[in-house]
Amino acid sequence: MTFNLPNGFKPPDISLPRTQTAIVQDNAGKAIVTHDASIPKLEPDMVLVRVTAVSINPCDWKMPAKFPTPGAKIGCDFSGVVIAIGPDVLRTSHDIALGDRVCGGVHGSNPIDTQTGAFAQYVAAYGDLLLKLPDHIDHVSGAVLGASVISTLSIVLHSALRLEGTLEKPVHPDKNSGLYVLVYGGSTSTGTMAIQLLKLSGYKPITTCSPRNNDLVRSFGAEAVFDYRSPSCADDIRTFTSRSLSRVLDVITDARSQIICGNAFGRTGGSYTVLELPDPDSPIAHKRTVDTQMVVGLAATGKQIALDHGYERAADPQLRQQAAKNFSAVQILMDNGQLRIHPARVVPGSFQGIVEGLKILSEKATSGEKLVCFVDEREEALHLDRL
Known part of the structure; x- marks a missing residue:
């Protein structure tokens, strides 16, 4: 169906499904696959990304375990393709364009914004906390890099x-x-x-x-x-x-x-x-x-982190400014080939693969590598063909 995007977005409307497939928490915080997840809401300083691949971080299983939030989307790091750009991003950055391959991160398992999470077909992310992927970095490495580590x-x-x-x-x-x-x-x-x-x-x-x-x-x-x-x-x-x-x-x-x-x-x-x-x-x-x-x-998003037991943080816009500056510096390193990406291990199976990857990581059954799963099954097939 056709979605009319908020004022100032480019393009003004876009064809999207009514719902999407995503990994969310059940009532106990356990990761489950749903096909009825919402398309994320967009703010002026955001871009909408069609997700290609995601990587799995310790926080992706630890946060649901420590702070269960039923219905919250899980996942932080992703790589994908930009399909919509907010007016604030268009005004302040000339670097991000429709169709760009990017990687970034979001606050998954967010108790005050349950729509946010990278383990989904579509994700909304802040434009100044994204990295454009140069030609020599594929989506697997982009997902490994994500944004959580840089932030x-x-x-x-x-x-x-x-x-x-x-x-x-x-x-x-x-x-x-x-x-x-x-x-x-x-x-x-x-x-x-x-x-x-x-x-x-x-x-x-x-x-x-x-x-x-x-x-x-x-x-x-x-x-x-x-x-x-x-x-x-x-x-x-x-x-x-x-x-x-x-x-x-x-x-x-x-x-x-x-x-x-x-x-x-x-x-x-x-x-x-x-x-x-x-x-x-x-x-x-x-x-x-x-x-x-x-x-x-x-x-580093500058937003409130509404966790507890010592993990809570007040909103701090200065951290966002500092992070954006750091992302710009890292972008130059990437473009110049000065930055190496941690080794990846691809877990097949798309969304079911993500559930399996969370189990592998929680059991500490991996070392010296980061687990990556393809959200886009076509891209996964192409990746497997190249191996």
Whole structure:
């Protein structure tokens, strides 16, 4: 059927189905497939994207488990094709056009906006938090990149860790031997991106992972790699950094990581950034020299994050401005071929594949790769034919 889009959108109307297929939460928060999901509402600063592929993040199964919202669409990261552009996007950006291949992210499992979610045939996303896919990046890699990692690291690097070096104005590590930053959990997609952005900003990223992923994290730019299962892991990090470590990003945030990270800091302590709620009884929580901050990457939208138990965030437009600037810098890196994408593992089966992928991730049955599912079954068939 033909939908009349809000005033100022390009095009003014578009042919869309009355409902769409999507992954939503049932009454217990469990992911189910529905064919009666609504087409998302559009705001002036949004674009409408026909989704090609999606990737699965830990938050895609953790949020429904922690904060069940019946009927809420699930999913954050996607790649797809722009089919409508809002007037604010048209006015402020000359880069996004109809038919562009893009990747981005949204706040899936949103208790105050249940229509938002990437695991669907169509998604509405903010135009300034999108990346255009150059010809050398396909939809699988685009889905891996998405936007959640870029949004999260925008807050981590510039607000939580308060690093002076940026992608536009990097510091000079050759003149500053103490510019080490530890990324605990380097073989995750957030870890490999953090390693790259830190290095491109002039820092010396070091990381932890399982030894089987050592080559992976080194290929993304890690200066040194430590086995998180080794009893001497923290001591090894302290020795390597000459007890100068003052900046730590803990991607994993479990009991082991908090102990290792706490013991890896130098004498003067520093900034410890986590992506999950830390244990208040962990030894690091009682270190007066260590400033712990938990980052909720979804806050980069600038909108209210209406969760609870420490994950809630007030609306903060400055975070949106900061994230948009970071997306612009990352776009240049992508266009110039300076950014590598985390390895992908495609789970077949379209929407049923997404349900299976959520199960795989929740059971921690994957390592060193990001799970991707095609929403567009035709694109999935083409992908399989090329293998």
